Amino acid sequence: MKKRTHADLSVDFLGFKCENPFMLSSSPVAATYEMCSKFLEAGGGGVVFKTIGTYIPDECSPRFDHVRKEGQPFLGFKNMEQISDHPYEENLKFLRKLKADYPTKCLIVSIMGSNEEDWTRLAKDVTEAGADIIECNFSCPQMTQENMGSDVGANLELIEKFTKATLAGTDIPVMLKMTPNIEKMEVPATAAIKAGGHAIAAINTIKSITHIDLDQMTALPVVNGKSSISGYSGAAAKPIALRFIANMKQDEYLKDIPISGIGGIETWEDCAEFISLGCTNLQFTTSIMQYGYRIVEDMISGLSIWMEEKGYKSINDFCGKALQNIVPAEDLERDFKVYPQIDYDKCVGCGRCYVSCFDGAHQAITWDPENRKVEIDEDKCVGCQLCLHVCPVANCITPGKVVFKPQDQFGKGSEAVYAEDVPCKRDIIVGQYDE
Amino acid sequence: MSENAKKDYLCEAVPAFNIATAMEEASRCLLCLDAPCSQDCPAGTNPGDFIRAIRFRNFKGAAEIIRTNNVLGGICARVCPYEVLCEKGCSRSGIDKPIQIGRLQRFATDYEKASGFQPLEKVEATKEKVAMIGSGPASLTCGAELAQKGYDVTIFEEKAIPGGVLSYGVVPARLPQYIVDEEIETIKNLGVKIECNTKIGKDKTIDALKAEGFKAFFVGAGIQAAKMLDVPGVDLDGVTNAVEYLGAAKPSNGDIDPGNKVVVIGGGDVAMDCATTARLLGAEKTMILYRRTREEAPAHKIEMSYVEELGVHFHYGFTPVEIIGENGKVTAIKGKGFRDDSIIQLECDKVVFAIGQAADESVKEIADLKFTPKNTIIADETKDCKTDIPYIFAGGDIVNGGNTVVQAVAVGKTAAESIDKYLSEEAK
Incomplete structure (x- = not known):
C-alpha cells in the first residue's frame, strides 16, 4: 500500500543543507566508518564523528553505569570514555570514505587538542579529509590530561585561544561544544563566538556520581576498587540541556547563533522540543547505545507526521517558537x-x-x-x-x-x-x- | 456469572488500551533484533517496527506501518489468533509472558481513527477495470491493493451489506460492526466501488462485466453452505446452523430469538461465536456438544477460555445421534460417546450446527472453472491465485475451504500482485 508523504525535514545548518537535523553525537556510537554508515543508511541526516585527538587515550574497564527508577532502566547514563581510540590516520581514512560515499549527508568532525598547534593541525587535517563542519570538544568531563575537555569550557582564556587556533587551520564553519558544569553557559558561548566561532553545541555530559557500591565503598562503575566522577547523559539530562539552550537563545548577543541541541533525545517529541527552543540541529548518543540506530526512523516519521498536521512546512516554521513563552518567574x-x-x-x-x-x-x-x-x-x-x-x-x-x-x-x-x-x-x- | 457475561452483546470483550497502558505494554517489548513476531504473520505485518514506533511515541507512524501492509489492520487486531502467530515466538516469553501484540495493534489503529489520521494515499484510477466477486477480507484486501496500484476496482456483493464473514459471521464481542464499517469506508475512500445485492452468475454475469470493460476478476466468494448432520429430527423447528444464526444476529444488532436452552454442535471458532451469541443475547443455558476433547478442538484456546468464562457448559466426547421434538419443535438432543458407548441427553429448545461450512453449489454459476469435489475452486493461492481461465483469479475460503481472516488478507495481497502482473505484462 502507498503511504502519504509528510512534512519536509530538511534544514540548513551552517550553510549545509541537511536532509534532516538528526545526527549521532561525537561518542562511541560514531567511532568508525561502518557505524556512521549504518546510521546514515537508517536515515540520519549526518554524524558528528567521535572526537579525534593527537594521541590515543588509555581507557578503563568497566566504564559505564546507569540509573533506574522502579522498573525503568537508563533514566540516566554515566560513561568514563574519552576521545577516539583509533589511530589518527585510520580516523582520517574513515572521514574520507564517509564523505565520498555520503556526499549529501552532513559530516561534522569533533576534535580536541592539548595546545594551539594541535588544534590548528587537527582542523587542517579533518578539513582536508572532507569535514563539512568542525566541532571543538571543549567539554568532555573525564579527560585524564589538563587543559583538555571541560577544563577548557570553563576557562574563557582557553576558549578564545583554542577557537582561534582551530579557525587558523580551516575555512569551514566551527562549532563549539559546551560543558554544562557551570552556572551560565552564555558566558563561555559568547567568548567562543567573539573569538570567531560560528555555532554552539550544547550540552556535553554532566559531572556525576550515579551510585555508591556499599560493599566496596566506592562509586560505580568500580575499576579495581576505585571510581571517578564522570559524565552523565540520557533522558535525565534533557531538562538541563533545554534550560541552557533557552538561556542562550534568549541572550541578546547569542540569540541568532545556530545551536546544535544535545541531551537525552530519544523520541520525535524530544526533537520537536529542542527545535521549539531554537535548535536547527540535533545530536544523540545514549538512546542509540540503548536501542540502536534504528530509532532515527521513528524520529523522521513522527516529526514529519506531526509537522504536517500542525501545518508546519519546514523546521524553521516552528523553530524557536516556544522561546517567547518562557519568561522570568516574576512575569508569570x-x-x-x-x-x-x-x-x-x-x-x-x-x-x-x-x-x-x-x-x-x-x-x-x-x-x-x-x-x-x-x-x-x-x-x-x-x-x-x-x-x-x-x-x-x-x-x-x-x-x-x-x-x-x-x-x-x-x-x-x-x-x-x-x-x-x-x-x-x-x-x-x-x-x-x-x- | 463472570463479569464478562454481563457485557452487552455489542460490546467488545477485551478492553482497549489507552496511551498510558499502551506505553506500559510497549515498554515491556524487548525491541528484539530480527524480531520473531515479525516473521510469523501470514500477511507480513511487522510488529517489531510498529511496537517500536509506539515505544517512541510515534503512534501515527505505528498506524502507518500497519496500514501500509494491511488495510484491514484494525480488524486483524481483533480477530487474529495471535497466540499461534506473532505472539508465539515473542522473546519476552523467556522472561514472563508475550507482549500483547494484537491489543497494541488495536491501540495504534484506534488512535489513527480517533485522531483522524489518514495513512494511505489515494491513487487515481488510470488503469484497467477489475472486479472482485464477494466482499470478504480477501476481496477487500485485493481490491484495496489494486486501487493503490491505479486500477479501477469494483466489488460485487450478493448480500445487503459488504464484509462477508466480517459482517455476517464474527460475533461483535470480538469484532464490532462499526470497525468493519470504518475499514470498508477507508477502502472506498481509496477509490474502490462496492455494489451490494449483486450476485455474479445470477444478477450479472462475467460476460456482461467483460462487456462493461472489466479485464480481470477475483473470486473471493467465501463458503456459505452450512454442513448439517443427517440425524433424525434435524428438520425440527429450532434446529439451525451457524451461518443462519450468526448471520441473523450480527446485522440486526442481536435482534433475534437466541433460544433459551441452546446446544451448539462443534468445537471450532465459529461454534464459540455461536455460543457467545446465545449467551450474551440472554439464553439461560448454553451448551457445547463436541465429539472430541478440549485439546483436540480446533477453536483457539483464548476463544474457548472466553466462552467458558461466559458460563457455557462444554460436553466433550459426544456426537449427536438424534434430535427429539414435540409438536414439531425441538425439546432435547441425544448424543452418544464418540469413543465409547456413553449416552447423553440435553434438554434444549435450540440446536445450532457449527460443524463447518462448504462451498455453495451456486459458485459454479460464476464461471466455468475447475472445481474440487467439495465445490471449492482449484487455484494455487500460495503462489498466484490463478485459475484455469487466465483473467479469473480466486482465493480465500472458496479455494482453501475455510481459514483465518489474516490468511484471507495474505491471499488478497498475493492475488493483487498476480492480477497486476497479468494486466501489465501477460495480457499485453
Missing part, C-alpha cells in the same frame, strides 16, 4: 488557580493522590475509607496539581475549574480573563484519544 500570572478535577468513572480508588496531597502538599483531599473515595476540598486546594502528577490512571485527574484568587490588599488579581482549559499534562495535549 499569579492571580488564579486551576483546581484538579477527578473523573470518578476512571478512578480506581488507590488513594495515591490523597497520600501525596496530605504528605506533600496542602491536605486538600479527603478520603472516605468505606467507599475508597477521594474528594477535593476546594477551600484548602491551592491548585498545585501534585495529585494529577501522581495519579496512575490516564486522564483520571485533569485540570478543571479556573478560579481567580480573591483581591489582595493591593487590589490585584480579579481583573484578568483567562481561558477555561489549561492543559498541563502531556498526555492530554498529545493524545486527545483515550479509551
Whole structure:
C-alpha cells in the first residue's frame, strides 16, 4: 500500500543543507566508518564523528553505569570514555570514505587538542579529509590530561585561544561544544563566538556520581576498587540541556547563533522540543547505545507526521517558537488557580493522590475509607496539581475549574480573563484519544 | 456469572488500551533484533517496527506501518489468533509472558481513527477495470491493493451489506460492526466501488462485466453452505446452523430469538461465536456438544477460555445421534460417546450446527472453472491465485475451504500482485 508523504525535514545548518537535523553525537556510537554508515543508511541526516585527538587515550574497564527508577532502566547514563581510540590516520581514512560515499549527508568532525598547534593541525587535517563542519570538544568531563575537555569550557582564556587556533587551520564553519558544569553557559558561548566561532553545541555530559557500591565503598562503575566522577547523559539530562539552550537563545548577543541541541533525545517529541527552543540541529548518543540506530526512523516519521498536521512546512516554521513563552518567574500570572478535577468513572480508588496531597502538599483531599473515595476540598486546594502528577490512571485527574484568587490588599488579581482549559499534562495535549 | 457475561452483546470483550497502558505494554517489548513476531504473520505485518514506533511515541507512524501492509489492520487486531502467530515466538516469553501484540495493534489503529489520521494515499484510477466477486477480507484486501496500484476496482456483493464473514459471521464481542464499517469506508475512500445485492452468475454475469470493460476478476466468494448432520429430527423447528444464526444476529444488532436452552454442535471458532451469541443475547443455558476433547478442538484456546468464562457448559466426547421434538419443535438432543458407548441427553429448545461450512453449489454459476469435489475452486493461492481461465483469479475460503481472516488478507495481497502482473505484462 502507498503511504502519504509528510512534512519536509530538511534544514540548513551552517550553510549545509541537511536532509534532516538528526545526527549521532561525537561518542562511541560514531567511532568508525561502518557505524556512521549504518546510521546514515537508517536515515540520519549526518554524524558528528567521535572526537579525534593527537594521541590515543588509555581507557578503563568497566566504564559505564546507569540509573533506574522502579522498573525503568537508563533514566540516566554515566560513561568514563574519552576521545577516539583509533589511530589518527585510520580516523582520517574513515572521514574520507564517509564523505565520498555520503556526499549529501552532513559530516561534522569533533576534535580536541592539548595546545594551539594541535588544534590548528587537527582542523587542517579533518578539513582536508572532507569535514563539512568542525566541532571543538571543549567539554568532555573525564579527560585524564589538563587543559583538555571541560577544563577548557570553563576557562574563557582557553576558549578564545583554542577557537582561534582551530579557525587558523580551516575555512569551514566551527562549532563549539559546551560543558554544562557551570552556572551560565552564555558566558563561555559568547567568548567562543567573539573569538570567531560560528555555532554552539550544547550540552556535553554532566559531572556525576550515579551510585555508591556499599560493599566496596566506592562509586560505580568500580575499576579495581576505585571510581571517578564522570559524565552523565540520557533522558535525565534533557531538562538541563533545554534550560541552557533557552538561556542562550534568549541572550541578546547569542540569540541568532545556530545551536546544535544535545541531551537525552530519544523520541520525535524530544526533537520537536529542542527545535521549539531554537535548535536547527540535533545530536544523540545514549538512546542509540540503548536501542540502536534504528530509532532515527521513528524520529523522521513522527516529526514529519506531526509537522504536517500542525501545518508546519519546514523546521524553521516552528523553530524557536516556544522561546517567547518562557519568561522570568516574576512575569508569570499569579492571580488564579486551576483546581484538579477527578473523573470518578476512571478512578480506581488507590488513594495515591490523597497520600501525596496530605504528605506533600496542602491536605486538600479527603478520603472516605468505606467507599475508597477521594474528594477535593476546594477551600484548602491551592491548585498545585501534585495529585494529577501522581495519579496512575490516564486522564483520571485533569485540570478543571479556573478560579481567580480573591483581591489582595493591593487590589490585584480579579481583573484578568483567562481561558477555561489549561492543559498541563502531556498526555492530554498529545493524545486527545483515550479509551 | 463472570463479569464478562454481563457485557452487552455489542460490546467488545477485551478492553482497549489507552496511551498510558499502551506505553506500559510497549515498554515491556524487548525491541528484539530480527524480531520473531515479525516473521510469523501470514500477511507480513511487522510488529517489531510498529511496537517500536509506539515505544517512541510515534503512534501515527505505528498506524502507518500497519496500514501500509494491511488495510484491514484494525480488524486483524481483533480477530487474529495471535497466540499461534506473532505472539508465539515473542522473546519476552523467556522472561514472563508475550507482549500483547494484537491489543497494541488495536491501540495504534484506534488512535489513527480517533485522531483522524489518514495513512494511505489515494491513487487515481488510470488503469484497467477489475472486479472482485464477494466482499470478504480477501476481496477487500485485493481490491484495496489494486486501487493503490491505479486500477479501477469494483466489488460485487450478493448480500445487503459488504464484509462477508466480517459482517455476517464474527460475533461483535470480538469484532464490532462499526470497525468493519470504518475499514470498508477507508477502502472506498481509496477509490474502490462496492455494489451490494449483486450476485455474479445470477444478477450479472462475467460476460456482461467483460462487456462493461472489466479485464480481470477475483473470486473471493467465501463458503456459505452450512454442513448439517443427517440425524433424525434435524428438520425440527429450532434446529439451525451457524451461518443462519450468526448471520441473523450480527446485522440486526442481536435482534433475534437466541433460544433459551441452546446446544451448539462443534468445537471450532465459529461454534464459540455461536455460543457467545446465545449467551450474551440472554439464553439461560448454553451448551457445547463436541465429539472430541478440549485439546483436540480446533477453536483457539483464548476463544474457548472466553466462552467458558461466559458460563457455557462444554460436553466433550459426544456426537449427536438424534434430535427429539414435540409438536414439531425441538425439546432435547441425544448424543452418544464418540469413543465409547456413553449416552447423553440435553434438554434444549435450540440446536445450532457449527460443524463447518462448504462451498455453495451456486459458485459454479460464476464461471466455468475447475472445481474440487467439495465445490471449492482449484487455484494455487500460495503462489498466484490463478485459475484455469487466465483473467479469473480466486482465493480465500472458496479455494482453501475455510481459514483465518489474516490468511484471507495474505491471499488478497498475493492475488493483487498476480492480477497486476497479468494486466501489465501477460495480457499485453
